[in-house]
Amino acid sequence: MSVQDLPSSRRTFLGGVGLVIGFAVMPKGMARAALLDALPGGPAGHSSMNSFVKVGPDSTITILSKHLEWGQGIHSGLAALVAEELDADWSQIRVVHSPIDDKVYANLILVSRNIFLQGTFGSSGIANSYEQYRKAGATARAMLVAAAAQEWSVPAAEITVSKGVIGHSASGRKGDFGAFAERAAKQTPPADPVLKDARNFRLIGRELPRLDIPDKTTGKAVFTLDLEAENMVVALVKHPDQFGASVRSFDDSEARKVPGVVDVKAVSTGVAVYATDTYTAIKARDLLKVEWNLSKAETRSSQQLAAAYAEKLGEAGIVAVKTGDVDRVLADKSVRTHESRILFPFLAHAPMEPMDELFVPRDDGRLDIFCGSQMPGVDLKAAAKVLGLDPSKIRLNAQLTGGGFGRRTTFGGPGMSHAAEVFKAAGGNRPVKHFHTREDDIRGGFYRPMFLHNLRGAIDSKGMIVGWDHAIVGQRLTPGEDVEHFMVEGADDLPYAIPNLRVKAHNVVLAVPPMFWRSVGHTHTGFAVETFVDEMLQMAGKDAVQGRLAHLADERDKGVLRRAAEMANWGKRLPEGHQMGVAVVKSFGTHVAEVAQVSRNSDGTPRVHKVWCAVDCGVVVNPNSVRAQMEGGIAFGLGAVLFGEIALADGGSVLQSNFNDYRVLRINEMPEVEVSIVNSGEKPTGAGEPGVPPVGPAVANAWRKLTGKHVQRLPIVEA
Secondary structure (H helix, E strand, O other), rough: HHHOOOOHHOOOOEOEEEEOOOOOOOOOHHHHHHHHOOOOOOOOOOOOOOOOEOOOOOEEEEEEEOOOOOOHHHHHHHHHHHHHHOOOOOHEEEEEEEEOOOOOOOOOOHOOOOOOOOOOOOOOOOHHHHHHHHHHHHHHHOOOOOOHHEEEEEEOHHHEEEEEEEOOOOOOOEEEEHHHHHHHEEEEEEOOOOOOOOOHOOOOOOOOOOOOHHHHOOOOOOHOOOOOEEOOOEEEOOOOOOOOOEEEEOOOHHHOOOOOOOEEEEEEEEEEEEEOOOHHHHHHOOOOOEEOOOOOOOOHHHHHHHHHHHHOOOOOEEEEEOOOHHHHHHHOOOEEEEEEEEEOOEEOOOOOOEEEEEEEEEEOOOOEEOOOOOOOOHHHHHHHHHHHOHHHHHEEEEOEEEOOOOOOOOOOOHHHHHHHHHHHHHOOOOOOOOOHHHHHHHHHOEOOEEEEEEEEEOOOOOEEEEEEEEEEOOOOOOOOOOOHHHHHOOOOOOOOOEEEEEEEEEEEEOOEEEEEOOOHHHHHHHHHHHHHHHHHHHHHHOOHHHHHHHHEHHHHHHHHHHHHHHHOOOOOOOOOOOOEEEEEEOOOEEEEEEEEEEEEEOOOOHHHHHHEEEOOOOOOHHHHHHHHHHHHHHHHHHHHHHHOOOOOOOOOOOOOOOOOOOOOHHHHHEEEEEEEEEEOOOOOOOOOOHHHHHHHHHHHHHHHHOOOOOOOOOOOOOH
16 A cells, blocks of 8 residues: 555645644655555555565565554564564564554454454553564565475475575575565465574564664654644644533634634534644634533542542442451451551653644545554544444554553543544544644543552561551543452552452542553552552561562562662662662563662752662563663653642642643653663563552652651652
8 A cells, every 4th residue: 555545635744743833844755755654554565474574575574563653662572573583684674553453463462351452552562462473474484485495496494594585505596585575475374383492582682773763863753743734724622621521602703813713613522623733723722712511520629539539448348359357467456557548649641742633534435544542443443433434444544653651542432532523523524633732631631540548457476467458449440340450450469478468449430531551550559569568567677678578479579679689789888868768569460679769859859869670571572672661661650759740729620731830750850770681481571561660669668768757648749
């Protein structure tokens, strides 16, 4: 497929909107090439070996990634798997997003549960693709070898492949992949291709250069926000200040006077302004006068919600897990007990590229949608439903995406539904780019929910934790079961061997839309568990590392904890005014321990000097990518625990709006990070999220030792 599939009147694509209203127009040829690469199927003229691998006549290998590339390096990781088994040279490799197909490109983590869904989530990119993409490479190799053997009339067993060159030593013949690509595509694929023994890996486990970095460094890479189409209008929606509010009436007379305004329409999420450019749309939107219906709106403040959450603790709740007799052991006069309560605020995702979608109708009644989506099949169906189109008439083109952290995963596709509604309201007959400004994104909901944790524990005469009672109050992320996995994960599967354990969930319903946030439930359960166990060990007079080792049940947890403690030289004499804290959290199958060294700034806030991180994520495809993900996760988690908070004012409006008041970690606040990867022969697990959960409790534990104060509310630094 090529850009020629689009009608000529809609084929001119230019680049780039800046963060909000800045423009930097790219050469038309560059933008057209970027669009061509973004369309399904990769470059024209390549021969398909299977659904994941194509070979060009120039021996270029195009790999179709079923996963969204948003900075985590999944394109390079999948490429390494294919190239390894294909015995290709790294310089031959190119990667494009695959077409959208929930069956062909399903995330295999869900297929085991008979759910077919193409998706990038749960740190599952490499974990679910490891064998699949290796088999795709091995299959392509076998087909190329069969083609060469057929052409040379020699046994396939005598053919060798090395760095993209096919050879037959007995006859001295050699050829590159491109010479055999067309013939190879006609070969019968092997039913069960033989995979390499790990001892023979040449690329897997090596630090290969990321394929997406050069274009991102030079600015050549094109994101959805960069794309423009001829005759396109930009659409921005004025949303209510309160979640759950709706439009009662509006006056658009002043907005329509702004030159460049094309139309104004009421939609379910507010009032949409359509204009010829972004600045005009913003200017006109600010002139709208809207009367909102607040009958179903959330008008409570964060303080009022916190009080309502606390009242929930007096209710029975729903038991997620129960072993032993918690009530009996907590009432035992021979044990020492401790209680802690921790409040976690709403958190925004704040990706660098806010939510955006480009709709381009075609003359034949079909529709192209360009966007970054974590669950593209879901979004495609959501758009089809709103627009009244058969899904086969829509082509969703996955784009390079400027971050997401869970923001682009929504069950049922409400974000795409809203965008499609805006496109439909404009008539659906010209290109529409719908996007959020930074303020729209920060104030737009789909947050990591607010949570309240209450923990009670018991310590016996030997200093061992023998009782643990944990109650969690918050919103569910998904409908259905009474006890949602995502609310209690990390608490109901506690890593510590405690004989008397009970975890309860208290569900609340709010108009504030919740959403997955990087490391999901572990963002709050990891903090609650690891700060509470630290407090309990301190009460028992136990060392934080040795005390954990005495309670941990999993040897891999123990392994990363020992490694991190060794790296940090745990127990060493520290500079005056410095303390260390430690935490170990298993999430998404990956074991991570982190030690943080913390002091106090002159304004009394925490200063994190260094974080030592040990990670066991099974077989590592690219060590540099794993280290980068741990470093990025630490920065992301540290910014959240120190500064992150979305707060509702009296009346329910959001107080934060942009990076000036929704603080993220700044470069001068970034600690030195040292990462050690534990060698493992276990199956690969995730790296994108597991670095996040341990850093918060590690810092909080050091802060408690430094100040004598338990962290009972996040963020640590009050605005």
